[in-house]
Amino acid sequence: MKLLPTLARGSSGRAEQMRILFVGFGNVGRTVARILTKERARFPGMGALDDLVVAGIVTRRGGSLACPEGIDLLGALESMETIGRFSEDMKGFCGMTGEEASAVLDYDVLVELSTLSIENRGEPASTHIRTALGRGCHAVSANKGPVAFSYRELSEIARITGREFLFETAVMDGAPVFNLCRSCLRGCSISAVDGILNSTTNYILGRMEEGADLPEAVKEAQKIGVAEADPGHDVDGWDASAKVAALANVILGGEITPFDVDRRGIGEVTCSEVREALRSGKRLKLICRAWKDEKGIHGKVGVEEISLDHPFSLVSGGGAVLRIHTDLMGPVIITQENPDLYDTAYGVLGDLIAIRQKA
Amino acid sequence: MKLLPTLARGSSGRAEQMRILFVGFGNVGRTVARILTKERARFPGMGALDDLVVAGIVTRRGGSLACPEGIDLLGALESMETIGRFSEDMKGFCGMTGEEASAVLDYDVLVELSTLSIENRGEPASTHIRTALGRGCHAVSANKGPVAFSYRELSEIARITGREFLFETAVMDGAPVFNLCRSCLRGCSISAVDGILNSTTNYILGRMEEGADLPEAVKEAQKIGVAEADPGHDVDGWDASAKVAALANVILGGEITPFDVDRRGIGEVTCSEVREALRSGKRLKLICRAWKDEKGIHGKVGVEEISLDHPFSLVSGGGAVLRIHTDLMGPVIITQENPDLYDTAYGVLGDLIAIRQKA
Numbered sequence: 001m002k003l004l005p006t007l008a009r010g011s012s013g014r015a016e017q018m019r020i021l022f023v024g025f026g027n028v029g030r031t032v033a034r035i036l037t038k039e040r041a042r043f044p045g046m047g048a049l050d051d052l053v054v055a056g057i058v059t060r061r062g063g064s065l066a067c068p069e070g071i072d073l074l075g076a077l078e079s080m081e082t083i084g085r086f087s088e089d090m091k092g093f094c095g096m097t098g099e100e101a102s103a104v105l106d107y108d109v110l111v112e113l114s115t116l117s118i119e120n121r122g123e124p125a126s127t128h129i130r131t132a133l134g135r136g137c138h139a140v141s142a143n144k145g146p147v148a149f150s151y152r153e154l155s156e157i158a159r160i161t162g163r164e165f166l167f168e169t170a171v172m173d174g175a176p177v178f179n180l181c182r183s184c185l186r187g188c189s190i191s192a193v194d195g196i197l198n199s200t201t202n203y204i205l206g207r208m209e210e211g212a213d214l215p216e217a218v219k220e221a222q223k224i225g226v227a228e229a230d231p232g233h234d235v236d237g238w239d240a241s242a243k244v245a246a247l248a249n250v251i252l253g254g255e256i257t258p259f260d261v262d263r264r265g266i267g268e269v270t271c272s273e274v275r276e277a278l279r280s281g282k283r284l285k286l287i288c289r290a291w292k293d294e295k296g297i298h299g300k301v302g303v304e305e306i307s308l309d310h311p312f313s314l315v316s317g318g319g320a321v322l323r324i325h326t327d328l329m330g331p332v333i334i335t336q337e338n339p340d341l342y343d344t345a346y347g348v349l350g351d352l353i354a355i356r357q358k359a
Numbered sequence: 360m361k362l363l364p365t366l367a368r369g370s371s372g373r374a375e376q377m378r379i380l381f382v383g384f385g386n387v388g389r390t391v392a393r394i395l396t397k398e399r400a401r402f403p404g405m406g407a408l409d410d411l412v413v414a415g416i417v418t419r420r421g422g423s424l425a426c427p428e429g430i431d432l433l434g435a436l437e438s439m440e441t442i443g444r445f446s447e448d449m450k451g452f453c454g455m456t457g458e459e460a461s462a463v464l465d466y467d468v469l470v471e472l473s474t475l476s477i478e479n480r481g482e483p484a485s486t487h488i489r490t491a492l493g494r495g496c497h498a499v500s501a502n503k504g505p506v507a508f509s510y511r512e513l514s515e516i517a518r519i520t521g522r523e524f525l526f527e528t529a530v531m532d533g534a535p536v537f538n539l540c541r542s543c544l545r546g547c548s549i550s551a552v553d554g555i556l557n558s559t560t561n562y563i564l565g566r567m568e569e570g571a572d573l574p575e576a577v578k579e580a581q582k583i584g585v586a587e588a589d590p591g592h593d594v595d596g597w598d599a600s601a602k603v604a605a606l607a608n609v610i611l612g613g614e615i616t617p618f619d620v621d622r623r624g625i626g627e628v629t630c631s632e633v634r635e636a637l638r639s640g641k642r643l644k645l646i647c648r649a650w651k652d653e654k655g656i657h658g659k660v661g662v663e664e665i666s667l668d669h670p671f672s673l674v675s676g677g678g679a680v681l682r683i684h685t686d687l688m689g690p691v692i693i694t695q696e697n698p699d700l701y702d703t704a705y706g707v708l709g710d711l712i713a714i715r716q717k718a
Contacts, residue, residue: 043546043687045545045547045687174687174688176539176543179542179543180543184538184539185535186709186712186713186716187404187407188533188705309673311694311696314669314670328394328533328702328704328705329533329534329698329702330696330699330702331695332694332695333693333694334692335670335691335694336688336689336690336691337690339688346546346547346687349687350543354545357545
């Protein structure tokens with residue numbers, strides 16, 4: 001594969017275009033594509049990305065696209081929506097993997113949209129990002145694996161190469177958790193965060209309050225698309241633990257992985273426990289915690305009884321909440337109401353705009 | 360009064376020191392001073408302000424201090440704490456007004472901490488800030504008057520002179536409302552905000568739920584320092600209207616004043632109405648709203664019935680909440696729990712750090 005020429009840059013030093021490589025093109029990637037093409041007219045703020053060029057899209061099972069002049073994003077989206085893969089007659093159709101594409105294509109920003117792998121400790125996503133940053137490209141990750149497993153290493157490469165490694169959507173979608181801690185709490189020392197961060201288990205516990213048992217509630221969550229085909233990652237608290245590790249690493253300066261998080265999922269919660277709690281004025285919630293003390297940085301995920309006047313008690317369905325404890329202020333709480341795929345896609349788009357505006 | 364020489368600047372172009380002029384030195388100013396002196400060791404993040412020099416402090420009734428080499432901030436604080444004014448034998452003691460000091464002293468940042476005047480449409484605070492920005496200084500305002508009455512004009516002067524006009528603490532203290540909208544929601548279009556923004560009335564309505572009548576609840580609020588000696592600004596919704604105007608102007612791009620806000624305070628709310636609402640599963644709250652439609656920018660403050668499962672219903676006592684409605688995401692809610700003077704002071708300090716880090 002021939003290396004493409006570097007970008008022409010204007011006299012201002014500003015890149016004329018921003019060239020994107022997508023690794024992964026599932027629900028999130030397709031929503032990003034939809035916002036940037038078909039639905040662009042609805043979102044005036046997306047004008048900041050109008051000069052974006054998609055240099056490539058890599059998928060695991062649907063083929064890949066790569067083209068120096070930019071692939072046809074709308075065509076790629078429509079192909080996925082109609083036949084579930086890229087059509088072989090599309091311009092730039094190829095069988096490139098994420099490793100190959102991140103290493104050889106000419107792009108400015110890698111957008112990592114593959115799914116979290118706990119078993120593989122965030123790989124191969126971390127490798128894609130390591131490669132991109134090492135080549136002097138920026139990286140945006142919706143996959144929380146690289147932040148949960150390799151934040152220290154990847155942020156250090158980004159620092160050295162002077163590039164951005166952003167991942168706002170990895171926790172609470174586009175609701176600004178990392179950005180808020182990074183740019184809106186200057187001078188505060190953050191000692192702890194806690195919250196409800198996994199929407200699948202929150203939905204399931206809510207259904208159990210209404211009388212469903214765990215397997216029923218899981219099935220319903222799958223039916224409406226909240227839970228994945230394999231709900232284990234959510235039910236066993238792995239997704240929540242990855243988020244706790246990400247927060248601990250980025251916000252508290254830790255260097256932990258999801259395996260270091262004291263983790264209990266909702267698998268052993270019974271319907272009668274949920275309803276018993278409700279009768280005594282409480283709700284069972286899967287609570288995520290990360291905190292700092294003299295011994296170091298800690299993470300915990302587990303079911304807790306929350307009283308009805310607690311600020312987390314009203315977070316229902318797919319909502320999420322994070323409470324930030326600082327030395328100078330009473331807790332600041334950020335809550336996300338009724339998120340859907342647009343919230344997740346926005347997290348990616350907001351990161352791209354941040355990179356664009358700094359370029 | 361002799362004009363002081365401009366600041367020596369290092370080879371990096373970075374100011375060696377940041378010289379501050381405080382106009383107003385009430386509870387907020389004194390808490391800022393306490394954090395920067397006596398309590399500095401408790402707040403490691405405040406190291407960013409260790410080279411700050413206080414060029415002057417102006418008060419209306421306690422005398423003023425002005426000194427080219429910097430006044431003694433700890434001494435100023437202790438004098439206020441012990442005798443309620445600056446001692447006449449203090450270095451730099453004088454009778455300067457805010458107008459005089461902002462016009463002639465040598466400073467880099469004006470910190471406007473005087474109280475809101477609705478009657479005088481934000482003056483003289485707006486004039487102090489206009490003067491500072493016009494002289495090429497930055498301005499930080501805890502007073503919401505200048506933002507509520509003169510945001511368009513003042514932000515335009517700041518743009519032309521390349522200086523910062525920041526006012527994070529004017530709404531919800533240091534909880535990052537303006538910063539979040541400015542730097543964490545890039546590319547989103549914000550169509551509306553709503554929330555509970557006046558802690559005095561929120562406290563009073565809470566006490567009325569518990570059986571107190573309005574005059575009793577007001578007295579209690581005054582006793583614990585939540586309400587001021589003249590509670591009219593809070594009870595009649597003026598403070599809330601100023602916050603609505605500030606949000607409408609900054610976040611929605613409006614050009615309204617508190618007089619343009621459709622305003623109803625809590626003065627006519629009776630104890631039986633509050634308790635009747637509670638019996639039917641609702642709470643009465645003073646709700647603030649600002650929104651944009653094809654006719655323009657609108658603001659409203661009024662008592663509304665909020666159901667117990669509404670995200671605002673748990674905001675009790677001195678807490679506050681703001682919900683931000685955007686085109687790309689479900690609502691994002693920021694809530695402030697148990698704020699005190701440190702939260703207000705932090706809003707000012709965070710703005711100073713933002714200016715310091717850009718310098």
